[in-house]
Amino acid sequence: MLCQFPSHVSLRTISRRVLIYSFYFLTGAAALCYLVLELYIFQHTYSARVVSENSIINEGNVTSQFISTKRTQDLINETQTVLTVKDLKRMQNFSDDKSNSVEITRNSSISGDTLDHQQTQPLNGSLRPLTCDGCFHTDFPVLLENSAVCKTGNQTIDLIMLVFTTHDKEKRRQAIRDTWASVTKNNTANVRHVFLLGRSSVEHFMHSVEKEHVLYGDIVMHDFADSFRNLTLKTMSGLRWAVKHCGHARFFLKTDDDMWVNVPALLNIVNEEQANLNTALGGVCRITGPEPNRSNKSRYFTPYNAYPQPTYPGFCSGTGYVSSLNLARHVISVSPDVPFFHLEDVYLSLCIQRLGKPFRLKRLKGFVQVKSDKCRLKSNSTTTAHRVYPPRLRKIWAASCNESHEHTTLIRQGAAIQTTVTVETQKGP
Numbered sequence: 431m432l433c434q435f436p437s438h439v440s441l442r443t444i445s446r447r448v449l450i451y452s453f454y455f456l457t458g459a460a461a462l463c464y465l466v467l468e469l470y471i472f473q474h475t476y477s478a479r480v481v482s483e484n485s486i487i488n489e490g491n492v493t494s495q496f497i498s499t500k501r502t503q504d505l506i507n508e509t510q511t512v513l514t515v516k517d518l519k520r521m522q523n524f525s526d527d528k529s530n531s532v533e534i535t536r537n538s539s540i541s542g543d544t545l546d547h548q549q550t551q552p553l554n555g556s557l558r559p560l561t562c563d564g565c566f567h568t569d570f571p572v573l574l575e576n577s578a579v580c581k582t583g584n585q586t587i588d589l590i591m592l593v594f595t596t597h598d599k600e601k602r603r604q605a606i607r608d609t610w611a612s613v614t615k616n617n618t619a620n621v622r623h624v625f626l627l628g629r630s631s632v633e634h635f636m637h638s639v640e641k642e643h644v645l646y647g648d649i650v651m652h653d654f655a656d657s658f659r660n661l662t663l664k665t666m667s668g669l670r671w672a673v674k675h676c677g678h679a680r681f682f683l684k685t686d687d688d689m690w691v692n693v694p695a696l697l698n699i700v701n702e703e704q705a706n707l708n709t710a711l712g713g714v715c716r717i718t719g720p721e722p723n724r725s726n727k728s729r730y731f732t733p734y735n736a737y738p739q740p741t742y743p744g745f746c747s748g749t750g751y752v753s754s755l756n757l758a759r760h761v762i763s764v765s766p767d768v769p770f771f772h773l774e775d776v777y778l779s780l781c782i783q784r785l786g787k788p789f790r791l792k793r794l795k796g797f798v799q800v801k802s803d804k805c806r807l808k809s810n811s812t813t814t815a816h817r818v819y820p821p822r823l824r825k826i827w828a829a830s831c832n833e834s835h836e837h838t839t840l841i842r843q844g845a846a847i848q849t850t851v852t853v854e855t856q857k858g859p
């Protein structure tokens with residue numbers, strides 16, 4: 431018979447085995463249950479935490495909310511990125527008297543219009559004016575200056591690369607130093623680079639960045655709170671630094687720490703476009719528009735009072751734009767009269783609008799935002815690519831592609847410049 435037990439197995443052994451197997455089964459099931467429960471509790475408390483963080487935000491006298499559906503961790507980290515009335519008053523010292531008597535009432539409503547959000551009432555005095563009389567100040571004290579980054583003998587500097595980063599992104603900075611920024615040859619070649627930072631409230635971040643600065647001498651830190659909402663402050667203080675300490679460079683590039691930058695291809699383009707870039711900001715640009723996003727779910731949310739006009743005057747994507755130091759100088763000189771605006775690339779465009787002709791935006795070829803083949807990214811046809819993180823960055827750099835070799839000649843070695851990395855004394859943290 432099929433189900434007859436082998437004769438040598440006693441009933442006692444069988445029951446013992448049954449006992450043992452059911453024990454295994456039960457422990458397994460219990461462990462599984464525990465895991466599921468744990469996961470549930472984790473998620474539950476996690477979202478509860480987010481909710482409570484939000485309600486903290488909502489308690490304040492907030493004129494605009496930056497609440498997005500982004501990843502929860504991002505949300506938690508960016509709770510400081512809410513723009514408050516105090517911020518507005520501090521950062522845009524309106525000469526307009528009315529602004530001081532503005533009261534934001536949460537539930538006053540407005541009819542019609544593109545508003546889809548209760549806290550964006552365009553009360554008269556609180557509307558962002560297009561221009562003002564010396565209301566926006568961006569000469570923040572410097573914490574780490576590295577004024578020697580652009581020191582040369584007779585050599586010209588073709589390009590100073592300003593890389594936006596935050597304190598916690600040490601790995602990205604290192605990957606960039608090891609890959610596309612290595613063409614600066616520790617800031618001795620005809621291309622130079624610095625990383626731009628504000629102040630972090632996390633003390634150990636301040637210390638680790640200071641250590642990095644001692645090692646590499648390529649950190650520029652100004653004294654403002656480093657946050658998404660404050661990127662415009664980073665742009666303006668970065669341009670100020672470039673004009674002050676790298677004013678003899680021919681071009682500057684503003685880019686981010688999640689970018690691939692093909693420096694030789696970029697040099698090709700800026701050389702070709704030299705005449706234009708004297709007064710144009712170049713990159714992935716929209717020459718007019720778009721409309722501000724009035725949905726508080728958007729990362730680029732702009733409440734009505736922060737920008738009452740229906741459209742932006744275009745902008746060049748902050749992922750990578752280039753121009754001359756001449757344009758940088760003009761932007762700096764006009765920016766005190768252009769009130770703060772939180773989207774840094776739009777802010778630059780507003781400054782250019784204020785400067786008027788011949789200053790303008792210009793689309794440049796080669797600036798792509800898509801992921802593509804490694805060798806294509808290294809070819810002449812690509813200057814920048816977005817969302818490239820350290821592992822891929824290193825892979826792209828390591829890829830051997832025929833075409834790329836011809837461009838390396840564009841990077842010249844510094845004329846026997848001694849890199850004197852000066853160690854500034856830090857005020858703070």
Ligand SMILES: *[C@@H]1O[C@H](CO)[C@@H](O)[C@H](O)[C@H]1NC(C)=O
Nearest residue numbers: 488489490491492515533534
């Ligand atoms: C909001 O502002 C008013 C007047 O400035 C102040 O009295 C009130 O305490 C503020 N509320 C909060 C939550 O900060």
Ligand SMILES: *[C@@H]1O[C@H](CO)[C@@H](O)[C@H](O)[C@H]1NC(C)=O
Nearest residue numbers: 501503504505506507598632
């Ligand atoms: C958020 O901040 C914490 C510490 O302040 C940091 O460990 C974490 O990496 C940050 N997360 C993101 C997504 O930036």
Ligand SMILES: *[C@@H]1O[C@H](CO)[C@@H](O)[C@H](O)[C@H]1NC(C)=O
Nearest residue numbers: 519520521523524525564567
């Ligand atoms: C605002 O401007 C006035 C004069 O225009 C000046 O006295 C005052 O100190 C400024 N306030 C801030 C916070 O910059």
Ligand SMILES: *[C@@H]1O[C@H](CO)[C@@H](O)[C@H](O)[C@H]1NC(C)=O
Nearest residue numbers: 535536537538539540548551
């Ligand atoms: C604002 O809200 C308060 C209380 O919620 C209510 O009494 C008042 O009528 C509201 N005002 C307007 C203009 O809706």
Ligand SMILES: *[C@@H]1O[C@H](CO)[C@@H](O)[C@H](O)[C@H]1NC(C)=O
Nearest residue numbers: 495497546547548549726727
């Ligand atoms: C976002 O806008 C919606 C209406 O469009 C509103 O109900 C919601 O309260 C807003 N969220 C925050 C956090 O302000």
Ligand SMILES: *[C@@H]1O[C@H](CO)[C@@H](O)[C@H](O)[C@H]1NC(C)=O
Nearest residue numbers: 528538552553554555556557
């Ligand atoms: C806003 O200002 C305009 C002109 O300055 C005026 O006509 C209008 O009545 C004001 N509205 C309010 C609500 O104060």
Ligand SMILES: *[C@@H]1O[C@H](CO)[C@@H](O)[C@H](O)[C@H]1NC(C)=O
Nearest residue numbers: 582583584585844845846847
């Ligand atoms: C700089 O250029 C001058 C003349 O153009 C030359 O005499 C001098 O040796 C150069 N100095 C360096 C450090 O190259």
Ligand SMILES: *[C@@H]1O[C@H](CO)[C@@H](O)[C@H](O)[C@H]1NC(C)=O
Nearest residue numbers: 612614615616617618645646
């Ligand atoms: C740059 O500096 C690092 C360490 O500070 C060193 O290992 C590397 O060899 C230097 N590279 C060049 C090209 O001088």
Ligand SMILES: *[C@@H]1O[C@H](CO)[C@@H](O)[C@H](O)[C@H]1NC(C)=O
Nearest residue numbers: 510511512654655657659660
């Ligand atoms: C921007 O920086 C200023 C100066 O440090 C600070 O007072 C303000 O709180 C910051 N704003 C945000 C939204 O982080």
Ligand SMILES: *[C@@H]1O[C@H](CO)[C@@H](O)[C@H](O)[C@H]1NC(C)=O
Nearest residue numbers: 721722723724725727728729
């Ligand atoms: C605004 O942002 C939201 C969320 O990211 C998006 O769904 C919407 O299409 C955007 N609206 C405009 C006009 O760009």
Ligand SMILES: *[C@@H]1O[C@H](CO)[C@@H](O)[C@H](O)[C@H]1NC(C)=O
Nearest residue numbers: 695698699702810811833836
């Ligand atoms: C790369 O660009 C340079 C300058 O624009 C040009 O001379 C060269 O022919 C280009 N090479 C390729 C392979 O397109």
Ligand SMILES: *[C@@H]1O[C@H](CO)[C@@H](O)[C@H](O)[C@H]1NC(C)=O
Nearest residue numbers: 805806829830831832833834
């Ligand atoms: C590189 O060049 C060699 C010959 O010079 C050729 O066999 C090879 O296919 C090329 N590789 C690529 C990726 O173009």
